[in-house]
Amino acid sequence: MSLEDALRAAPDGARLRAVRVAGTTATILADASGLAADERPALEARLKAAALGHEGVTEVRVALTATKASAPVMIAVGSGKGGVGKSTVAANLAVAFARLGKRVGMIDADIYGPSQPTLLGGHTKPEAAEKQLLPVATDAGIDLLSVGQLVRPGHALAWRGPMASGALMQLVEGRWTGHDLLVIDLPPGTGDVQLSLIQKAKPAGAVIVSTPQDLSLIDAVRAIDLFRKTEVPVLGLIENMAGYACPHCGQASDPFGQGGAEAAARSLDVPFLGRLPLSASLREESDAGRPPAAGEGPAADAFLGLAGAILASLETAAAPAG
Ligand code: ADP
Secondary structure, eight states: HHHHHHHHTTGGGGEEEEEETTEEEEEEEOOOOEEEEEEGGHHHHHHHHHHSSTTTTTEEEEEEEOOOOOOOOOEEEESTTTTTSSSHHHHHHHHHHHHTTEEEEEOOOOOOOOOHHHIIIOOOOOHHHEEEEOOOOOOTSSSEHHHHHHTTTGGGGGGHHHHHHHHHHHHSSSSSOSSSEEEEEEOOOOOOHHHHHHHOOOOSSSEEEOOSSHHHHHHHHHHHHHHHHTTTOOOEEEEEEEEOOOOOTOOEEOOSSSSHHHHHHHHHHHOEEEEEEEHHHHHHHHTTTTOOOGSSSHHHHHHHHHHHHHHHHHHHHHOOOO
């Protein structure tokens, strides 16, 4: 086996960029992107040791490069109040973005009910390196940092003001290298914790989730107002739990009325991204850690459509006016 093949088969193989052997000297070029300063010497030492173990190699030179990672684009998912399906929608959107080719991370900042570890399948407590939290790989394939990974169930609720903001910023300032997009599941409502998080994290855009009930829409209007005040472009409104298709007879009904969110979006001059029906399978699959956006069928199609609409809205928001 050549030295290059042997190194490619080793644990650091994915980082190899080039291997040259001249006489008994091997020169190895490897990509150290995403590694902290204190991890680079260890990579260098491992590559050296592996090459020196190869027959005929007595000297090894290692050069490490790093492609400068651009900061990921952050999309906040918010709602005026709890229970409207914000976290469920955020988890499925994250999966849909990944299916559209994005490298996606999730920040679960919902101190009132951090459900992303369950929705995405990733309860492990994150490790830290150089005071930065390292995102946890989840079953759904979305890297995750969640309040729920840091505290015992129910304990984050006790956080108030500056303490909550400080903890949430640790999630935002985690090691998000190698990600194109970060979805941030905000706490519901429009209080100080949300305001301070939005001001500090400065998301590129926000998506609002609302149900068709009037009360929830009034709250959604408040959420839109919060983003406007903080100069975060509102990418659009998603109407969730809109209408119900009877699983037995297929008849569609609208227990909470229809079109309210769309009309509200129009009057508030924010894009209407689409509606998701009340669906027992969406709830069951999502709550069991199997986001339906990862599969096939109407729910997956709906989330892929919403994700595409959000990316388009993001481009419009980012385009210079004129
Ligand atoms: P929030 O983050 O707004 O508090 P969650 O995402 O936790 O809300 O959702 C609350 C409950 O509603 C969960 O059990 C979830 O599975 C369920 N749910 C969300 N969206 C739908 C839907 N479209 N159809 C049926 N159940 C839903």
